[in-house]
Amino acid sequence: MRVLLLHCDYIEFEAQKKAVKQPEEITEKGGRLEDCIVCFMAVEKPDEKDPDFVVDELVTVVDKMAAQVKAGNIVVYPYAHLSSDLGSLSVARKVLDDSYEKISSKYNALKAPFGWYKSFELKCKGHPLSELSRTIVPGDGGKDEGGESQALAKEDKIDSHWHIMTPDGVLHDIEGFEYKGCENLKKFAAYEKAKSRAVEKAPPHIELMRRLELVDYEPASDPGNFRYYPKGRMIKALLEQYVTEKILDYGGVEVETPLMYDFEHPTLKKYLDRFPARQYVLESDEKRYFMRFAACFGQFLMAHDATLSYRSLPLRLYELARYAFRREKSGELTGLRRLRAFTMPDVHALCTDLVQAMKEYKRRFRLSVETLEGVGLERDDVELAVRVTRGFYDSNREFVTELVKDFGKPALIEMWDERVFYFILKYEFNFVDALDKASALSTDQIDVENGERYDIKFADKDGSLKNPIILHCSPSGAIERVIYALLEKAHMMKESGGTPVLPMWLCPTQIRVIPLSEKFIDYAVQLADRFEKERIRVDVDDRNESMGKKIRQAEREWIPYIIVVGEKEMESGKVSVRVRGEKEQNTVVAEVVAVEVKEKSKNMPYRKIPLSRLLSERPTFTG
Known part of the structure; x- marks a missing residue:
């Protein structure tokens, strides 16, 4: 001054x-x-x-x-x-x-x-x-460096009452609850109560994402910003496509909004102080801007300018926010679990009143469950948290109970005596990793402030103008966290004696064809052509390496199907197949393998193989 x-x-x-x-x-x-x-x-x-x-x-x-x-x-x-x-x-x-x-x-x-x-x-x-x-x-x-909201400061001081609710609707005090058969819920509850996000040890997915040539750190960028190699980009793109299709099928209306916003915009300034996040700050033409940490800003400003009636609601505005930015503390950054630039499928629903909002909320709850199941995360892989104000809970206990009942497992309940944030109810599906750290994936919130704050209005049946209730949902959570969860799940599968795998539809290579010698390369390529016509990602290991090394390399890459072809296979028209996770080797016609791969892919989105089909032509990025 x-x-x-x-x-x-x-x-x-x-x-x-x-x-x-x-x-x-x-x-x-x-x-x-x-x-x-x-x-x-x-x-x-x-x-x-x-x-x-x-x-x-x-x-x-x-x-x-x-x-x-x-x-x-x-x-x-x-x-x-x-x-x-x-x-x-x-x-x-x-x-x-x-x-x-x-x-x-x-x-x-x-x-x-x-x-x-x-x-x-x-x-x-x-x-x-x-x-x-x-x-x-x-x-x-x-x-701390970067912008920080009042809500973030309050988050550390909030007085929470912790409970466990069982599917029968009984609310248990957390201290007396027996976690029999609910070990991950116990770990999750301990993690949430501790409120510590500091990292003492690198989680297993970091080594895996590099070894599989998916994702890596970018030394030239700010920590928490990553580079995606071709295989990782393909996986990320498929997840983005799948989640987008789920949201559009649900009724989402896709939009696109800016990455940065003016700090001095009066409405945005108020919202910044109600949203718990640290912002990246930049300057342009002597004005200060913040990088968005969610798609809320653009969607709400768009809704403010729209002409809405009760017939338009629920209005489901959707954006795949690539990217959103949150300047997390350096000591909390952890691979794909906690990062600073991320891809967030963000769908808001503008509702006429709380009754309509609660009905829509249930529908979106099921959408989130289905979305996680589709990407490869079952209900047993995640834990439900419900965060609620006491006032809403006392008035709508049955509604909260139905969420837990629909989930079918005990859930963590965090209850606040007063409303600190803009929402009165929020749920999350959380993944607990190999280090007992938890990360939120799917989430939805009932927002009772921002319809008025952004001066969003709709004409009701009687002609009066009213502010909508707004729901904030990401059916999958950040796409990067989905990749993290799948890699951590695979690691824990290995630790428990199983074989680590990715869902079939996300495998960069679904079938690898290995010729016994150079003279069978042409036949291997012809076979690959047949698989490719069936929309299957297939490659050919045409390198001058031993058969043992080629098979070990395929296993190290988690290739689901390894096909070896030689004189016998060329004459018989059948192929020798190794299926990941199975001990026995089978000899079948190629069409049988194609049918299995397509069945396991469950009609999910498809992309072509992200690299050259011939391994001899591929670069090595890392690993």
Whole structure:
């Protein structure tokens, strides 16, 4: 902050016209104060780190000068021309208001209006102590790097009451609950109560994602941002396509919105303080922007501008947000489990009232279960958490009970006496990994604030304009977390004595054909052509390597079907097949293998093989 203090005989000022789009509202244009200290001030960008510190330091400076010159009248005057590195309008306004509030509690104070061009006239007394300038720099007690919402700060202090609800609707105190047959729920409950997200050990999926040449760290980017190799990009694209198709079938209306938004947009600023997330901040043309951490902003602004009637609702706005950004703490970043840039399928439903919202909520609950099952995560792979205000629970206990009953397993219930966030109910399906850490996948929320905050209106049956209730849902959760969960599940499968696999429809190579020698390569390619016509991803290991090494390589890549062809296979028209996870080797016609692969793919989305079909032509990315 830059400060210029003048001991004056008088100052007189008058607001002339607006200097910013949304200046301070005023009832009187001007003001005059005699025998006073005029405190000209300009809030700078570094002040945003700790505005409370800046306010306190300013008051201290004013106190010292007032004591020296024996002044009892103070004028607080915003004066942007003192600095070329101005802070945001919202922070400047807050610092001005807070400073005035503290100064006026001690002195007879007057505040010049913020956001206006003003004419002023003053007469400085001219004695040795009548002019003083200061630069106030925030100390080390400021916030973490990046923007941080008030909701995030409150999240750490929230008073939660923890319970376990069984499918019969009984609410158990968490301390007395016996977790027989519910070991993952026990781990999940302990993890949630601890509220610690720090990482002591790298989870197994990190080694797997690199060894399988799926995903890797990008040293040239910010931590928590990743590069996707061709195989990983194919898996990610298939998941994105599948989730999008599920949402469109449900009735989603697909849109696309910007990646960044203005910090000073009045509606967005309020929402930022109600959403628990840290933001990436950037500057352009002397304005500050934040990178979106969800698709809410664009969808709500779009809904605000739309003409809606009750016949339009529920309106299901959908966007595959690639990317959303949350500046998670460095010590919490963990591979694909907790990252800073992620892909979030985000579908909001605008509903006429709570009754319609609850009906829609149930439908979306089933959509989330079906979506996770489709990607390869069954109900036994996830744990349900329901987070609810006591007021909503007391009025709608049966509704909450039905969610747990539909899920068919005991669920963790977190209950709050007061509503801290914008929602009154939220559920999550959480995956517990090999290190007993939990991550939320699917989620949905009943939002009772943002319809009004964004001034979204619809015409009801009686012609009156009303604000909708908004549901926030991601049926899968972040796509990156789905990949994390599938890799962790495969690792735990191996640890329990099984064979790690990916779902058939997501395997980069579904069939590998290995010729016994070079003279059978052409036949192997012809065989691959037949599989490819059936929309099966197939490749040919035509490298000059031993058969043992080729088979070991295929197993290391988790290839579901390995077909070996030689003289016998070429003459008989049959193939020798190794099926991953099975001990016996079978000899069948190629069409049998094709049918099995297609049956296991369950009519899921398809993409062609992401690399050259011949292994000899492929680059090595990592592993």
